[in-house]
Amino acid sequence: MKIRFGFSIAQLYGSIAIVLAFGVGGCTKSSAPAATDANTASPKTTAQVRDNLRAQMEQIPPPAKSRYLAVHSEENWDNPFLIVGPKMWTLRLMMADANPSQVGQGGMLRPSGARRQVLQIRMSDLPNALTALPEDAWPYGRVIGVSEDFSTERPQRPQMRRNVETAIQLLNDLGIVVDEWSGPNGGPLR
Numbered sequence: 001m002k003i004r005f006g007f008s009i010a011q012l013y014g015s016i017a018i019v020l021a022f023g024v025g026g027c028t029k030s031s032a033p034a035a036t037d038a039n040t041a042s043p044k045t046t047a048q049v050r051d052n053l054r055a056q057m058e059q060i061p062p063p064a065k066s067r068y069l070a071v072h073s074e075e076n077w078d079n080p081f082l083i084v085g086p087k088m089w090t091l092r093l094m095m096a097d098a099n100p101s102q103v104g105q106g107g108m109l110r111p112s113g114a115r116r117q118v119l120q121i122r123m124s125d126l127p128n129a130l131t132a133l134p135e136d137a138w139p140y141g142r143v144i145g146v147s148e149d150f151s152t153e154r155p156q157r158p159q160m161r162r163n164v165e166t167a168i169q170l171l172n173d174l175g176i177v178v179d180e181w182s183g184p185n186g187g188p189l190r
Contacts, residue, residue, distance in 0.1 A: 050127075050173055050174070053127045053128075053131050053174055054173070054174050054175050056131040057130065057131060057142060057174050057175050057176060058142075058175060059135065060135055060138045060141065060142045061138075061141045061142065062141050062142055062177075063140055063141035063142050063143035063177045064140055064141050067139070067140045067141075068140035068141075068143050068179060071140075074145070074147070074181065077094075077145050078094045078139045078140065079094070079137075079138055079139060079140045079141075079143055079144060079145065080092070080093050080130065080133065080137065080138070080144050080145075081093075081144065081145040081146075081147070081181075082126070082144055082145065082146045082147070082167060082171075083147050083148070083149050084146065084147070084148055084149060084160060084163045084164045084167050085149035085152055085160060085163070086149075086152055086156040086159045086160045086163065088120050088121070088122065089120070089121050089122070089123060089126065089163075089167070090118060090119070090120055090121075090149070091118075091119045091120075091121055091126070091129060091130075092116065092117070092118050092119075093116070093117040093118075093119070093133065093137055094112070094115055094116055094117075094137070095115040095116075095117060095134075095136075095137055096115070096134075096136035096137065096139070097112075097115060123163065123166065123167070123170075126167070126170060126171075127170065127174060130144075130174065130176070131174075141177075142175060142176050142177060143176065143177040143178075143179055144171060144176050144177070144178060144179070145179050145180075145181050146164065146167060146168065146171070146178050146179070146180050146181065147180070147181040147182050148160055148161070148164055148182050150182075164180075168180070
């Protein structure tokens, strides 16, 4: 399937991923204050930014419990997945398959790993990164998987846990349901 300008859907998704990688990870100044930057913005401005971001997230349908509760491993999770560390966060994305046909899906010519994107982001960039994602990056609806970074050293774990709690609060403020993963064998806490 071709888009009017001669780009294929796969090229378009690849371009979006590149823009997200450089735009989210490499930006030093954004046009709007981040929702978590309470030191530089007035409370009214911060609330307005949060409300704008929440309104953008409401374009994504509510989560479908029947779809995401059936997933029991991170490898099979298709929605955005956030791994929280003490300083940087990792956002894993699974972009939608550009080809609507079921023929060859997940095979050698259309591997699912080619659609997986991994971005390193700062805490303050999370709301803007999530609102920049296309709607088809959220197949289960407005729900995100969250896990601690288990490679973190023992002395940094309290800070990491505080960051997980901050991330959950930030995601809830945006109207995103959080499915926390850190149970046995990396499974969900259900």
